[in-house]
Amino acid sequence: MILNMKKILSLTLLYLFISLFCSIGNTVDLCKQFTEKSYKSKMYLKEKKFIDDSLLKFANSKEIATLADSLLTEFINAKSPTLFSWLKTRNFENEKEEIIATQWRLYFAKNFILADYPTKDNTINQLIINLNEDIAKFIFNKSYKTKLEKVFSKIQELSIKKINSYPIEIKIKTILSKKITKIKLHWLVKFEDSNFRNHPLEFLDWGFAYDPTHNSINIGVHALNYPFNVNLDSILAHEIGHAFDSCRWTQENPKIEWPFKKVGNCLRSEASINAKLRDDNLLEQEFKKGKISDEVYSFLKNNLTCNKSNYPPIGTQSDQLPETFADWFSAEVMSEIKKVSENVRYDLCENNHINPGSSYISNSERLFGIYYSNPILKSKLGNKILNTKIYCDIN
Numbered sequence: 001m002i003l004n005m006k007k008i009l010s011l012t013l014l015y016l017f018i019s020l021f022c023s024i025g026n027t028v029d030l031c032k033q034f035t036e037k038s039y040k041s042k043m044y045l046k047e048k049k050f051i052d053d054s055l056l057k058f059a060n061s062k063e064i065a066t067l068a069d070s071l072l073t074e075f076i077n078a079k080s081p082t083l084f085s086w087l088k089t090r091n092f093e094n095e096k097e098e099i100i101a102t103q104w105r106l107y108f109a110k111n112f113i114l115a116d117y118p119t120k121d122n123t124i125n126q127l128i129i130n131l132n133e134d135i136a137k138f139i140f141n142k143s144y145k146t147k148l149e150k151v152f153s154k155i156q157e158l159s160i161k162k163i164n165s166y167p168i169e170i171k172i173k174t175i176l177s178k179k180i181t182k183i184k185l186h187w188l189v190k191f192e193d194s195n196f197r198n199h200p201l202e203f204l205d206w207g208f209a210y211d212p213t214h215n216s217i218n219i220g221v222h223a224l225n226y227p228f229n230v231n232l233d234s235i236l237a238h239e240i241g242h243a244f245d246s247c248r249w250t251q252e253n254p255k256i257e258w259p260f261k262k263v264g265n266c267l268r269s270e271a272s273i274n275a276k277l278r279d280d281n282l283l284e285q286e287f288k289k290g291k292i293s294d295e296v297y298s299f300l301k302n303n304l305t306c307n308k309s310n311y312p313p314i315g316t317q318s319d320q321l322p323e324t325f326a327d328w329f330s331a332e333v334m335s336e337i338k339k340v341s342e343n344v345r346y347d348l349c350e351n352n353h354i355n356p357g358s359s360y361i362s363n364s365e366r367l368f369g370i371y372y373s374n375p376i377l378k379s380k381l382g383n384k385i386l387n388t389k390i391y392c393d394i395n
Contacts, residue, residue: 031349039231039346044224047139051221055204056102058131059109063124068108072101114201129191132200136188139224145187151228152185152217155236158336159329166394168259175253179215179243186216196220208235210242212251231343234330234371241329245322247306254302260325264305266392267324273361273369273389278305278319279312286311307359318359327370328392335376342381345371 058064075083086107087093092100118125163176188194188203195211195218196203207222217239226232242248249258258264267275280300287297292311300311307318327345334344348367354360361369369389372378 031346039227039343039349040225041227043144043227044222047224050138051135051204054131054135055106055109058127059105060102061127063121063127064109064113065105067112068105069101071108071112072104110201110204114204117198117200128200132188132191132196132203135221136203139221140187140219144224147228148219148223149185151232152236155233155240155333156180156183158333159237159240162329162332162336166259168394172256172259175256176244176259180240182215183210183240183243184214184216186211186214186218188219208239210239212243212248215243226347229343230334230337230341231346233337234334234345235347237330237333238326240333241326242322245305245325247303247319247322250303250305260394263328263392263394264321264325266390267321267328271390272373272392273324273365275320275324275361276317277321278307279317279357282313282316283311286313312357315356317357320359320361323360324366324370327366331371331374331377334371335374335380340377340380344377 059068072083074080086104087100090103092103113119113124114128117128119128159180160177163173163180166173186195188196191197191200194203195214195216202209202218203220205222206218206220207225209218209220210216211218217236226235244260246258246260246264249256264275266272268277278300283292283297283300286292291313292300292308296308296311300306300308305319305321307322312318330345334340345367348363348371350363352360352363354362360366372381373389373391375391
């Protein structure tokens, strides 16, 4: 019995070694041509200068620069550890004073002004409005909008086609199809009428983000990162998946079981990508301390896979099922495209740092554990990609 156990253990370790080797080898093979510029559109690289210049002008405006310089002087006089940490993180310790001052103003503008909108100063609020509207008008021209709307319409149709292929009740298919059909792309035109009106940084720092309040996909500046190819298609499909992920479904259909429960259970398993549960060990404590409201507390208790901006707190595990499901659905939709290249989620070749408690798994796990574990995608790519994760098939 002991010898058998040793043999089993040896074979298991050998299998894990081979699996790891194959996984690493394929990560390198698939992503060997990757550079940050390789998946970014020429349009974004061209328009980036306008965005950078606009932010610099905003940060150097009299109203904001005065506040930024005042706080910087205060930190210097107090020999603030916060300032030293900021300098060290950005390798600015030996940089020229004028460069440090410029970078500080930019940092202050984003993290103290834009992140705190609306401010108490109406003049500054107007500067924020002008900044967003000017950038939106310059970078999102009519041609780009028309082209993206056409691509999105195609992905909507493929998403509905995929939904209709699943072995689920007609009633559920109808709910899902109606939801997908009604999703709209949201463009910032007039800032105060937009979905970004309370969060200007979402426009300036994000690309595509599903907005459950308006059942829309909000288009931010970084949408221009992506050229028009299958990579962009897969990103749009990911956002559509968020319209009925485990979190959204329980909010909108509390009396109907999530139709993708089996898929979710599979994504939670170690055989797949081991999507983590939300850690609620601090929930009662945070509620009793008044750090989360009655409304948020009730929401979290009723929606077990949802995350809020103030819970789980930083460093405590957020639920990873909504994001992994959106990737899973994106892979399903991409399997409906006749010609699929290795550009499917090519952006996930970029190494990303995962903070403790993140709602995301690593880019490598997303790419190889979800997208390229899809058997149809693998076959369309000539079965060139090996992985050690099972695919969570709804059937």
